[in-house]
Amino acid sequence: xxxxxxxxxxxxxxxxxxxxxxxxxxxxxxxxxxxxxxxxxxxxxxxxxxxxxxxxxxxxxxxxxxxxxxxxxxxxxxxxxxxxxxxxxxxxxxxxxxxxxxxxxxxxxxxxxxxxxxxxxxxxxxxxxxxxxxxxxxxxxxxxxxxxxxxxxxxxxxxxxxxxxxxxxxxxxxxxxxxxxxxxxxxxxxxxxxxxxxxxxxxxxxxxxxxxxxxxxxxxxxxxxxxxxxxxxxxxxxxxxxxxxxxxxxxxxxxxxxxxxxxxxxxxxxxxxxxxxxxxxxxxxxxxxxxxxxxxxxxxxxxx
Amino acid sequence: xxxxxxxxxxxxxxxxxxxxxxxxxxxxxxxxxxxxxxxxxxxxxxxxxxxxxxxxxxxxxxxxxxxxxxxxxxxxxxxxxxxxxxxxxxxxxxxxxxxxxxxxxxxxxxxxxxxxxxxxxxxxxxxxxxxxxxxxxxxxxxxxxxxxxxxxxxxxxxxxxxxxxxxxxxxxxxxxxxxxxxxxxxxxxxxxxxxxxxxxxxxxxxxxxxxxxxxxxxxxxxxxxxxxxxxxxxxxxxxxxxxxxxxxxxxxxxxxxxxxxxxxxx
Numbered sequence: 001x002x003x004x005x006x007x008x009x010x011x012x013x014x015x016x017x018x019x020x021x022x023x024x025x026x027x028x029x030x031x032x033x034x035x036x037x038x039x040x041x042x043x044x045x046x047x048x049x050x051x052x053x054x055x056x057x058x059x060x061x062x063x064x065x066x067x068x069x070x071x072x073x074x075x076x077x078x079x080x081x082x083x084x085x086x087x088x089x090x091x092x093x094x095x096x097x098x099x100x101x102x103x104x105x106x107x108x109x110x111x112x113x114x115x116x117x118x119x120x121x122x123x124x125x126x127x128x129x130x131x132x133x134x135x136x137x138x139x140x141x142x143x144x145x146x147x148x149x150x151x152x153x154x155x156x157x158x159x160x161x162x163x164x165x166x167x168x169x170x171x172x173x174x175x176x177x178x179x180x181x182x183x184x185x186x187x188x189x190x191x192x193x194x195x196x197x198x199x200x201x202x203x204x205x206x207x208x209x210x211x212x213x214x215x216x217x218x219x220x221x222x223x224x225x226x227x228x229x230x231x232x233x234x235x236x237x238x239x240x241x242x243x244x245x246x247x248x249x250x251x252x253x254x255x256x257x258x259x260x261x262x263x264x265x266x267x268x269x270x271x272x273x274x275x276x277x278x279x280x281x282x283x284x285x286x287x288x289x290x291x292x293x294x295x296x297x298x299x300x301x302x303x304x
Numbered sequence: 305x306x307x308x309x310x311x312x313x314x315x316x317x318x319x320x321x322x323x324x325x326x327x328x329x330x331x332x333x334x335x336x337x338x339x340x341x342x343x344x345x346x347x348x349x350x351x352x353x354x355x356x357x358x359x360x361x362x363x364x365x366x367x368x369x370x371x372x373x374x375x376x377x378x379x380x381x382x383x384x385x386x387x388x389x390x391x392x393x394x395x396x397x398x399x400x401x402x403x404x405x406x407x408x409x410x411x412x413x414x415x416x417x418x419x420x421x422x423x424x425x426x427x428x429x430x431x432x433x434x435x436x437x438x439x440x441x442x443x444x445x446x447x448x449x450x451x452x453x454x455x456x457x458x459x460x461x462x463x464x465x466x467x468x469x470x471x472x473x474x475x476x477x478x479x480x481x482x483x484x485x486x487x488x489x490x491x492x493x494x495x496x497x498x499x500x501x502x503x504x505x506x507x508x509x510x511x512x513x514x515x516x517x518x519x520x521x522x523x524x525x526x527x528x529x530x531x532x533x534x535x536x537x538x539x540x541x542x543x544x545x546x547x548x549x550x551x552x553x554x555x556x557x558x559x560x561x562x563x564x565x566x567x568x569x570x
Binding site: 006007008009010011012013014033034037038040041042046071072073074075076078079081082085086087090094096098099100101102105146150151154155157158159160161162163164165168169172173174175176177179180183203206207209210212213214217221 | 356358398401402403404405406407409419421422423424425426427428430431432433434435436437438439440442443444445446525528529530531534536538539541542544545546547548549551552553555556557559560561562563564565
């Protein structure tokens, strides 16, 4: 048997700080990737929504290390030991490609650079009408940043799987699940914030369409997650968290309903365009974001 | 015992067949290592009130009580199994594999040791340890477990638990010598008809071999130890986990490109 199904372990007690880290990491990487896709695949009218994505990404990225450091408790001041080995006689940079936590810390640091530059680029474009980076360089920069961002969104799932904990180590689906839900949540959050930036309303329909696609992906992965965990004999651990799973499914369902009935944005004044979609989009987006958090909580708590 | 020398492999051979559950090892461990212990608890279903290995309990005498709920005919109430559990100091250590700080090292005695000044309390080792050995000390914010009395070894002394064990259930010494002694003991038990006796961690089937290995009187699972089939390293899931992320990422990007594609400037 490749995936172990018999466990005699202690729980690491990764609880609230880590739950919210997983949540914000999903939004940080997902928003960056969506903002890049909006710029690369959309047209000029998608630029305001793309900028919202880059702003979200930076804010979420700033929150991430704060949460991780808080989780260390009394040793919070030794957070930098993740990056630098202080063992006498063996000092130097710490990088273990086989340890997702080690890779993830470096990836978060690198992604912070991408998130900062792209947010600054968006801010300068907003304020001065002139971006920080020239077009071709910016495209390459955003693509590389998106790859790192997607890694940030998903590696947390690999981190859980690379353990000997029940549920987590019994499936490979958590990374994909976190990635799909991170993208879905990011689309929902950008949609939610579009109401504060009227000229971004043009992208609403596309964002909801994307959210629908991501939710289909998430649903497939969720089924695969349940099946693999059940086959490993650990179904009893995830069942007690059914209220959280229900919340996750409600979010996916809401997203799919919005996907089936995309709101038609009138192309009159942009303010008028927001009016018919504001309530529905807000409700769906909030449900999706709650689902992103609930799904991560269910996964984290089911092993502990 | 001969002088303890750096560069030589040392370990424990714990013979559970002669453990009497006196917990002298627990007490000696706490005294030497100045462990305050957890708040006293009464589990009410066992003579084992220590409960588990953690940051304050680096030795734990497990009581596996096969006592039937109802009275039984003489001989049917299986004897208690007792086992002084401890960090196994695995040759392929899961905790060491995942530790991102380099705090977990292998010492000159080939034991696994957590450097307290390097550990930052991330708890990845706790998630990885298949034996539930490691615990977090909330005061120091660092991970703790048996050090195999590293400080005593450096001073040429045997570990406190082995020193205190009145039945020599816990034996300390050079690994090769312990393995020979274990083989002799197992052969003796088998010759006496105790066919269920088996060695755990003596060979490399479990995490490449354990520096703290055991003679068990039942199958490993009975003692809360993963059998060879389930003794797997966390890194086994790296490829699968990243592959799932990669496939999802590709599909997600395609979905995004399709959803956001240009539709003309209406």
